[in-house]
Amino acid sequence: MKDKMTSRERWLAAVRMEPVDRLPFWPKLDGAYPKAQNQPFKEMELDAIHSWIGSDKHNWALGCVKELRKKTSVEQKREGDTRRTIYRTGHGETELVCVFDEPSQSWHPMKFPVQGLDDIHTMIEFYKDIETVPDADNIDKLKKLKAGLGENGVLSSSVGESPMMYWVEWLAGVENAHFLLADHQDDVEELFSVMQKKLSGSTRITCEQSPVDLLYLTENTSTTLISPDQYRKYCSVQVGECAKIAKDAGRNMVLHMCGHLKAILPDLAKIPVRAFEAFTSPTLGNTTLLDGRTNCPDKCLIGGTNAMLWTKNSSEIIKQIEKDLCSLPHHRGIVVTSAGVMPPLCKPETIREVCEWVKTYPVRN
DSSP: OOOOSOHHHHHHHHHTTOOOSSOOEEOOOOTHHHHTSOTTGGGSOHHHHHHHHTOOOEEEOOOSEEEEOSSOEEEEEEETTEEEEEEEOSSOEEEEEEEEETTTTEEEEEEOSOOSHHHHHHHHHHHHTOEEEEOHHHHHHHHHHHHHHTTSSEEEEEEEOOHHHHIIIIISOHHHHHHHHHHSHHHHHHHHHHHHHHHHHHHHHHHHHOOOSEEEEEOOOOTTTSOHHHIIIIIHHHHHHHHHHHHHTTOEEEEEOOSOOGGGHHHHTTSOOSEEEEEOOTTTSSOOHHHHHHHOTTSEEEEOOOTTGGGSOHHHHHHHHHHHHHTSSOOTTEEEEOSSOOOTTSOHHHHHHHHHHHHHSOOOO
């Protein structure tokens, strides 16, 4: 079958729950992937690997917002594989310490900036001092990048992360985040409030200024990190505010959520975003495509598989994807991806075989 749509048209149609000529396919490759492969892939750029596979490309781009401060500062220092981010205010200073992991090509937090009540007050002062403004240089770069990409895929960028999830992941750490929220709820909620002001400002500027196709909130939501009640109390409100800004501006907002979601699908259904990305099936996640379509009938589901599935041979992967697709009432709003990052154990040849099958799968629009 000859494609009737460009990759960009196909992506946007799927995100908007519109009919497609075939299902979009995007294996989510990161910087760790080529390094784990044999030649010639080991030395290839990710874009070249995607071209070889035949992916419907999903390109990440820089943001278009910068932060101005009058009374506080932030500084990054790197020594070897260690990176320190130092937050300085009149109240005091604190730091986030991350270590670079070579195999995964990613930074992991080893020391969090919030250890106790004083640190909460330091971060409140830090966030209160932030003014978000358009970054003219980055906006110009984005326009040129978008023009160069053309119809060869979608261009996306993140506006940030909800205060609750950022608190858990980057400010206090999972355990301490919950202890501090229980012990100092009013102070933590004050921090959330000033963080939300920054996030809403970034979202508004991005909606007005950025030429990208998709706007992301990089949530990493999972009920293994926060409870469903906490999601309803904090995240759904924080995310919902940004989602409304995007919807009112006619922009496509996507939530990156790569964890366990089944218990909060009814809550997610109420948030006016276009799509959920990294929608992960069991056993790594706990939501099938049918779960998502049943509970969230108007949301595009970007994912549908899991990392363990991609360690199997192509025939087993195809069999499972076909089974999950067959269970759906229709195929509008489905983008087949690796959900989370593709495991390096899965070879490019395997991905290409699955890609070729997806391209021939008869869609039910």
